[in-house]
Amino acid sequence: MKFTKLLATAAVALGMATTAFADDKTKVGFVYVGPVGDGGWTYEHNKGRLAVEAEFGDKVETTFVENVPEGADAERVMTQMALQGADLIFTTSFGYMDPTINVAKKFPNVKFEHATGYKQADNVSVYSARFYEGRAIQGHIAGKMTKSNIVGYIGSFPIPEVIRGINSAYIHAKKVNPDVExxxxWAFTWFDPAxxxxxxKVLIEQGADVILQHTxxxxxxxxxxxxxxxxxxGQASDMAEFADGPRVSSIIDDWAPYYIARTKAVMDGAWESKSTWDGIGAGMVGIGEITDKVPADVKAEALAMKAAIADGSYHPFTGPINKQDGSVWLKEGETAQDYSDDGLAGMNFFVEGIVGDIPE
Amino acid sequence: MDLSAINPALLLASLLVAATPILIAGIGELVVERAGVLNLGVEGMMITGAICGFMATIITGSPALGFLFAALGGAALSLLFALLTQVALANQVASGLALTLFGLGLSALLGQGYVGLKPPSTPKLDIPLLSDIPFFGTVLFNHDIIVYLGIALVAAVWAVLKFTRVGLVLRAVGENHDAAHALGYKVVRIRVLAIMFGGACAGLGGAYISLIRVPQWTEGMTAGAGWIALALVVFASWKPWRVLLGAWLFGGITVLQLNLQAAGVSIPVEILSMSPYIITIVVLVIMSADKSRAPASLGRIFHASS
Incomplete structure (x- = not known):
């Protein structure tokens, strides 16, 4: 008897609690492709989530689901979040693009934010960071520092975001080191440590002495x-624990300001669908501290490039740049468009000099 | 294309390393299944072994103790499965899946303070003269002890199953648990021991990833290796040497395809990426065209009264 009573009381209390929550809290959901402890991509998105909690305290309730595969499973997770009353859902991987659009159609009152994609809708915003700006700086350092002239690059999936990074790094490595290769x-995974x-290891065995990763x-x-x-x-996160070892710098994704701003917009009823693509200048892409392994002059050049990209005086894709097949992509002095044929958003080709094909 | 960039000795050597985790976990699961128990929790036990081994190595500074604790951790988790399926007579498939989920969660919790730490490196077994032989020295005699332990385990399991009384009893329990029970063998006890052996092996396999192959702790780092090991046992028709062959094929082709990619071979990357799975399955399926079949009592629940 006592036990049943206890249960009943608990149930009532819980019920009251949930209704109370439902009334005045903004619910924000996050869908992650890896575990929050990956030390990279998902770790940074989760830092953004924690920043939202810290900013709004009791006024917000955040939930997250980690290790969500890209595909049908993602749709199920998003639907579940929407049914549980989420007001705003951040879906944080390229492969969630179509699932996000599908689920958003079913829940017109829920706001969605999809990272790194290009499909927008009335209740779906897209946001991404110009990681390629950071890749330009990486490429510069890699080109200057390689002794074997072989740079290894671990790609995840052949999507525009990754291809932009490879092109940007290659262009800037080649600029300072014509012999670089x-x-x-392609690992075909975002997260599989082994x-x-x-x-x-394979790249190192084949002579690479600089490893760039997009996993x-x-x-x-x-x-x-x-x-x-x-x-x-370091990729996506600072990975500073390797600073006294191989890590000489890093690209850091800083999602916190964006997440806070968008949550605020939902609270104020001012949210509207838009496309955000910020880089070093806006602070969405950070460059982790360049360690002493990098010679002082190279470090200075890298920092100068960072400053030039930040204030807009230098665009990492400035012509003349040819495509892999030798045709002209950008003429002398021309800079790449974001959205156009051959624009950055849908980039699906390598630039001249890179060997190998992009998997279809 | 530049195939000369691929060093065959290094390739074969890394084959052995890439194969070891699934080999050890697979041979453990083989024993479990030969005893008539289907434990789908290999992934969970591997990741638990990975973090237990990692924590023990960080705390004690000794990789040997790390591997010991990894085996203990895996075995302890498998005991939970044994309790559910052998004592509470729960469904083995559901319990195994639950064990995987539980293991992933538990390891993430245990590992919270261990992200980003570096374990002391496990010494390689440098056999003085042998490891200096060109080519063969690099391929065969320049590994850590766990690589050899994995191969020894396969040989031992094969010998025990084939030649000893213990092996005979284990197989009898797996083929027909009622008959084995009627003969006076302790079916449940034998199965619990087999499950613990499987857990210990899975734990070792997991720790090999966190202590040697990667070496670091990251949540979810086994990333499906347990499922590969599980599939390997089935496709190997429950035969120890075929598990070894399958593991080497899978590990070898995984490393080979990365090498071919890096060397710029003009084979589409999609085909290279799926090749480890396809080739391993095809080879093992062709080999199982003989009269191999699953242990007859596999996955069935045993109770002395029935």
Missing amino acids: FKIV KEADAA DSTAPLAAAEAAGDVIGF
Whole structure:
């Protein structure tokens, strides 16, 4: 008897609590592609979520689901979040693009924010960061620092975001080191530490002494450290724990200001669908501290480039740049458009000099 | 294309490393299934072993103790499965899946303070003269002890199953638990021991990833290796040497395809990426065209009264 009573009281209390929540709290959901402890991509998105909580305190309630596969499963998770009363849902991987659009159609009153995609709707905003700006700086350092003239690049999926990064890094490495060669390995995963480590080891065995990665875990840096005399960069997060080892700098994604602003917009009823694509200038892309392994003059050049990109005086894709097949992409002095044929948003080609094909 | 960039000795050596986690986890699961129990929790036990081994190595500074604790951790988790399926007679498929989910969650919780730490490196077994032999030295005699342990385990499991009384009893329990029970064998006890052996092996396999192959702790870092091990057992028709072959094929082609990609071979990357799965399955399926079949009592619940 006592036990049932206890249960009943608990149920009533819980019921009251949930209705109370439903009344005055803005509910924000996050869908993650990896675990929050990946030390990279998802870790930074989760930092953004925590920043939203810190900013609004009791006025907001955030939930997240991690390790959500890109595909039908994602749709299920988003639907569940929407049914549970989420007001705003951030879907944080490129592969969630179509699921987000599908679910958004079913829940016109819920606001969606999709990261790194290009499909917008009345209740779907898209946002991304200009990671390629950071890649330009990486490429510069890589080109200056490689002794074997072989740079290894671990790609995840052949999507515009990743291809932009490869092109940007290559252009700037080539600029300072005409002999540089890129070896590219596609891992076809965002997160699989063992596979990422294998890919890094293979690249190192084939002569690479700089490893650039576009996957989410710190495993490639661990492999670089084990090999010795190989440098790498933090990806998505600072990965500072490798700063006394192979990590010489990093690209840091800072989503917190955007997440706070968008949550605020929902609270104020001012949210509207838009497309945001910010870079170093707006603070969405950060460059992690460049360590002493990098010679002082290279560091100074890298910082100068960062400043020029930030104030808009330099665009990482400035002509003349040819496509891989030798045709002209950008004429002398021309800079790449965001949205147009051959624009950055849908980039699906390598620039001249890169060897290998992009998987279809 | 520049195939000369690929060093065959290094390739074969990394084959052994890439194969070891699924090999050890697979051979453990083989014993479990030969005893008539289907434990789908390999992934959960591997990741638990990965974090237990990692924590023990960080705390004690000794990789050997790390591997010991990894085996203990995996075995302890498998005991939960044994309790559910052998004592409470719960459904094995559901319990195994639950074990995987539980293991992933538990390891994430345990590992919170261990992200970004670096374990002391496990020494390689440098056998003085042998490891200096060109080519063969690099391929065969320049590994950590766990690589050899994995191969030894396969040999031991094969010998025990084929030649010893213990192996015979284990197989009898797996083929027909009622008959084994009628003969006076303790079906439940034998199965619990087999499950714990499987758990210990899975734990070792997981720790190999977190201590040697990657070496670091990241949540969810086994990323499906447990499922590969599980599939390997089935496609290997529950035969130890075929598990070894399957693991080497899978590990070898995984490393080979990355090498081919890096060397710029003009084979579409999609085909290279799926090749480890396809080739391993095809080879093992062709081999299982002989009269191999699953242990007859696999997955069935045993109770002395029935």
